[in-house]
Amino acid sequence: MRIPAPIAYIVLYVALYAAFGAASPFWPKFFETRALTSQQIGLILAAAMLTRLVSGPLVAMLADRFRSLRLVLGGSAAVAAAAAVALLWADTVWSLFLVAFVQAAALAPTTSISDALSVNTARPRFAGRPFEYGWIRGAASAAFVLGTLIAGQLIRPADLTAVIWMNAAFLIAATGATALLPGQARSPSSPSFAVSEMKALISVTQFRIMIVASALIYGSHAVHDAFAVIRWSDADISPSTISFLWSEAVVAEVLVFMLAGPAILDRFGVRGAAVLAAAAGILRWSVAGMTTSVLLLSLMQPLHGLTFALLHLACMRMMGMLVTASIAATAQAIYAFGSGLLAAVLTFCSGGLYASYAGAAFFPMAALCVVALPFAWFGFANKRD
Structure with missing residues (x-):
């Protein structure tokens, strides 16, 4: 069974x-x-x-x-x-x-x-x-x-x-x-059919814009992931407090994935969720660039649940609406490639940004989320919104 x-x-x-x-x-x-x-x-x-x-x-x-x-x-x-x-x-x-x-x-x-x-x-x-x-x-x-x-x-x-x-x-x-997963059809598709389906997917404007929006918002985490702990340590924040701040983000991620995220998607749709993720990124990185106050950082860190988890849920729901099952893995890989490539580039650039501007390096990350806002609005629109 x-x-x-x-x-x-x-x-x-x-x-x-x-x-x-x-x-x-x-x-x-x-x-x-x-x-x-x-x-x-x-x-x-x-x-x-x-x-x-x-x-x-x-x-x-x-x-x-x-x-x-x-x-x-x-x-x-x-x-x-x-x-x-x-x-x-x-x-x-x-x-x-x-x-x-x-x-x-x-x-x-x-x-x-x-x-x-x-x-x-x-x-x-x-x-x-x-x-x-x-x-x-x-x-x-x-x-x-x-x-x-x-x-x-x-x-x-x-x-x-x-x-x-x-x-x-x-x-x-x-x-x-x-071996526990539900089975699937194993008959292979012809190469020409697979290619035609991929071309059809790439031609979908919403799919392309979704890739851009998600890459911008995910990429905006680059300075935080590479230099947040260094910035907080330089501000004499203790290791135990840093651990608490980092844990806040992870706990928020889990709670949004399992509880809040599905409810937000059902209530506001994928467009509302994507816009909320971009707006949360603007707020989160702007505050991170202006202060190392533990109180303010502790209020901002849970926004990770929105800038990462909620956006990912919105993208997965869009995938379910736009992508046929026959090319689902390829579409997921394109989605991961877009965000991974930009994240790698921004992580490389973040070293020079932080060396030159310290905490102000977070402001370009906030700007990326500003750029992502119109993409989130237009790319995540669907018949359910």
């Missing part, structure tokens, strides 16, 4: 995002324990980011082409788990680089394909049936935090092998969880 679809997806997402949480914050430190220099660590991390940008869309297109989303997802997670274990024997710069490259390539499509599968299954929810993507994604965010906390308790400064085993174990669990 197959378990209910929401439970199956929660198991998958919890395993997948726990794997991310257990490892991603600690990979730089792990590479340092392998006697890599800062420049070498930076090279590996940058190469992994570029690899994900290329691999994600390519693998997703293949999954759509052969109608094998579950098989490709399970295979990708399994390869990523094997690559994690291979790090135990990698002891040179180039062997570490190669293994990190393989894992990045394997991990890249997992989130896009997972979202494609869950949004395809959640399509009836858009017609009023009780299946909400936000419940699943909220559980994933909570699992990410839990994975990080568990890894933090298990690792030792000079020995981070626990990170490898946790990452591999959760990825193996995610591989197994793909």
Whole structure:
């Protein structure tokens, strides 16, 4: 007897995002324990980011082409788990680089394909049936935090092998969880049909504008993600307070995914949700640029629930309305590519901005959200609004 679809997806997402949480914050430190220099660590991390940008869309297109989303997802997670274990024997710069490259390539499509599968299954929810993507994604965010906390308790400064085993174990669990998911048709489409569907999707103005709006708002997090902790530390804010501020954002993300976000979408539609996310970004980054007051920052950090989680929910609902199931993984990969590429560029630029302007570097991020407002208004309009 197959378990209910929401439970199956929660198991998958919890395993997948726990794997991310257990490892991603600690990979730089792990590479340092392998006697890599800062420049070498930076090279590996940058190469992994570029690899994900290329691999994600390519693998997703293949999954759509052969109608094998579950098989490709399970295979990708399994390869990523094997690559994690291979790090135990990698002891040179180039062997570490190669293994990190393989894992990045394997991990890249997992989130896009997972979202494609869950949004395809959640399509009836858009017609009023009780299946909400936000419940699943909220559980994933909570699992990410839990994975990080568990890894933090298990690792030792000079020995981070626990990170490898946790990452591999959760990825193996995610591989197994793909067998629990609802089945799908396996007959492959012809290449010409897949290409024609992709051209039709790209020709949809709303889809293109949605990609631009989401990339601008997600990209506006660049300075915060790279330099917020440094800025707060320089302002003599204690590590425990910084941890509280960061936790506020994560808790807000989970609450919006699971509770507030679906209600906002039902009440105001995807256009209202996207506009609210852009407006929240303007307020959040403007305040972050003007002050390091703990009181004001504690009021702003929960806006992460709007600038990230609510926007993501709006994009997923738009995907359910605009994208056919046959190219869902490819569409998700394009969505991830747009935001990932701009985020990478802005993260690179944020170093120079922060070095030159310190806290004022947040103001260009607020300006990005201002630019995103009209895109949010016009790109997320739909018949339900």
